Amino acid sequence: MTVAAAEPDAHDSRSLHERIAADLRDEIMSGDLPPGGSLPSTVRLKERFGASSATVQKALQLLKGEGLVVGRAGAAVTVRAHRQRTIRPAPSLVTARPGEPYPWLTEAAAHGTRAAYALLEVAEVVPPSDVRAALGLPDDATALLRRQLLSIDDDPAELVASYYPLEIAAGTALAERRRIRGGTPTLLAALGHPPRLSVDRVSARVPTQEQSRALRLPGNLPVLRTLRVVYSDGERPVEVSVLVKAGHLYEVRYEYPAGPGG
Template sequence: MARAELDACDSRSFHERIAADLRDEIMSGDLAPGSPLPSTVHLKERFGASGATVQKALQLLKDERLVVGRAGAAVTVREHRQRTIRPAPSVAATRPGEPHPWLAEASRHGTRAESRLLEVAEAVPPSDVRAALGLAEAGTAQLRRQLLTIDDEPAELVASYYPLEIAAGSAIAERRRITGGTPTLLAELGHPPRLSVDRVSARVPTQEQCRALKLPSDLPVLRTLRIVYSDHERPIEVSVLVKAGHLYELQYEFSPEGGA
């Protein structure tokens, strides 16, 4: 497609379009972790762009924590340019002494994961959370809000809501960490997690999400609405999990049930 046609159908600045093409190659693995990006001369020829435009595109990728490099040196893809998260294990209860599955999963990949508790309060959840919990329009739930980090970088903003009748008088309502995570505690309270349902969407980040996750621009975030059910299909936890869409992907695993 000719440059003029691209300009007509894509309103982004030229350097943003170049960054988008390179970002896709990084996220798909065509530009592997630790490998150098093509030279500025090569990128100028490939995209028909000036050196200044190419440098602006590379700066975007640096700001997005996808590549590293400095003036006069080669720009390389970061070793952890994108992380794969397997959501399913995060709803399982842990055995005594075991770390939360989310933390254990990170350590298996040689990274250090931590969670920071930001808020514990009774609050009115967003509309979709209220609907999942079966709350009235002004109904409240117990909120626990956390920021998860990997190697000291913000990874995920998590807001979890619990029915007040379950949370009252338990560690869920206290401003402290819960040993083994809430799945373990919920099981101890007589509400073992039986089923988790995720609804994933891509959205433009809110102001709070931009600040908390240190996002460089309005690149989309992945928003997961996770509903955890116990016995008799009772919802016991509804969480809103938000992570940078250009740094993380979700991996779900399925197996066929029965024969043809």
């Protein structure tokens, strides 16, 4: 295992306790330090990282605040059964059959979790620049916003802001402050704009104040931000969403057939 130098690193401006926490966090999330197992003792961590007891304890406090480990001073620190979950974007385009709930809820239940969502806002707004560009809107144009908070087992999981062209959304259930039975893919299909293709751009960012509060994020850990553009027939963009989730709790899984080498 890599030993972190006690001196400041010209290429890593973080304090030593933050660097120690980062290395241990990576080992926890990758499974090298499995749930239910104990972290190395303070003495071992001091030797490994060339750090004082106080610095090691500060690193462990960060991990405790993130809910990754439990324990108290003088006792073994144990890795918790952390909440890292896998997100599969592909099912997001699936339309529900009449009378069925949104597929995201059904899929969560199939994995033994309880999913829910709260509709936070429905309004006509000027979207962010990247959303306007994806929708092909001029700088001062407005779109319909539907903002939601998705939860899993009562924990906030994802903040979603979805934008729709007004010529599609005006006068429809999209513009009403209520849940849409079967989800927006089903409604868009019923309106004559069936989702055909979804393109995701995923990036890691420092959370905004709103995102940190809504997702109850500890410290300054990054979030995963997905800009998702949904196209209908004729490659027309009919929905652009900004999806934000805690970066240390989620991974994104993409599946596609392997093609011949080029």
